[in-house]
Amino acid sequence: MRQRSSDCLAELKYYSLVTPFRSIAIFYHVATLNSVSAAAQQLNVTPSAISQQIRVLEEQLGSTLVAKVGRKIKLTEAGERYYELISQQVEDIIRSTEMMRGNKTSTLLTIRATPTVSTKWILPRLPRFFDVNPQIDIRLDGSNEPTDFNRDLVDIEIRHGAGRWPGLHVEQLVEERFLPVCSPALASAHSLSATDILQHRLIHSVKAQIQWKSWFAHQGVTHDIPSKRLFFDRSHMVVDAAVLGMGIALESNLMMERELKDGRLVVAVANPPEMRIATQWIVCPYTHLRRTRVKRFIEWIKREAQIWYNEDRSLID
The missing domain is CATH 3.40.190.10 (Periplasmic binding protein-like II)
Structure with missing residues (x-):
């Protein structure tokens, strides 16, 4: 058992020296998904392997990146900063690698909104979103049911209501x-x-x-x-x-x-x-704001909302 542990440690050190991107990429997935187990499932490795690679990266940087909070994890201040610095570069490398393999390069963004907002407001504007974000695929889920972000695979919701949902990022749309x-x-x-x-x-x-x-x-x-x-x-x-x-x-x-x-x-x-009155709100967990596809969608839909407001004011007034 000791020999096996020693061999694993030697292999881990080898990878950290020869291919440091391995640890960086694993940290990126953990931070994006906000979960060690979800990252392990996505990467088809064990959670212990994920944790080992995180420790290797922390040793290289001399900073703690991930902390446990009960059964969950949370990025430290250093982890948040490091994620901001590397996320765009890691995504570029992932897309470039997929292109070299001949695979389709895309990222799926799942949006939930009421059927009316989905069909009458978001859908007619999606061509403009694709013009500036051709690498992002969209799944538009038209539903009146509020998203349970712990269960539903939804990146962001345009939610109808009074805007009071504790524990979530809530931002007025219009x-x-x-x-x-x-x-x-x-x-x-x-x-x-x-x-x-x-x-x-x-x-x-x-x-x-x-x-x-x-x-x-x-x-x-x-x-x-x-x-x-x-x-x-x-x-x-x-x-x-x-x-x-x-x-x-x-x-x-x-x-x-x-x-x-x-x-x-x-x-x-x-x-x-x-x-x-404001009845439509941009809603998602705070951790989702780290996802590039979510950030791009929020930036885009806020611009669209401002365009709509200016056009509507001239139409009605």
Whole structure:
């Protein structure tokens, strides 16, 4: 047993001297996945081999890179700094190696968002993402279920809600404006008063954070429950029903961007109230922010959000 341990140690020292990239690459996978066991599974080696290579790298650098916190691991301050310094270079080497082997060079980014945000806002913009990130493949998961990042293989989520999710990185994507809209076949733009709207069927988005009751109260209009109502639990169905002339909807300008641009929907009242709220948030574990594909997506979607905001402001105002 001693001889075997001695042989393993000698082999480990050999690799650390001849091919230090082995230890660097293993550290990169551990830091990216935030797990020794996950890195071992991905690299098809044992967790003990992973730990050995981390120790070799720490000895070479003279710094502790990874610390145990209960059953989990956490990068030290030195580990975070080292990861920032090497991650781009390691990814470049991995891509170059795959190219030489004749394999497809790509990285999969899994995004979760509600079906409406996925289809009406993210999907039309993806060609621009691929223009600047051709090496990243996308899996777009349209779901209303919040991500369990400990279980689900999701890199980042655009989550609907109030923005209060402790323990996660949460960043506002956009501030939305809720507007009463309808098909121009039902009423021309800016032609109705708040009381006029009560004569039409009201389309309700039951999960929206601003409801018709609040909108009318903001306008100083008190009313009984209208006799004609239509309810949906998906914003894209609300938008589609309004386009079909089924009534007047109160919906976020984010969700009906294309319909407002091409004139299939118009704002029904003149000078609509400024009812703005942030309901869409960039959400992921803090450790995912170290992933290059996540960083690139966040940078890109924030630019897209700013472009959208500027275009939408000129369209509505």
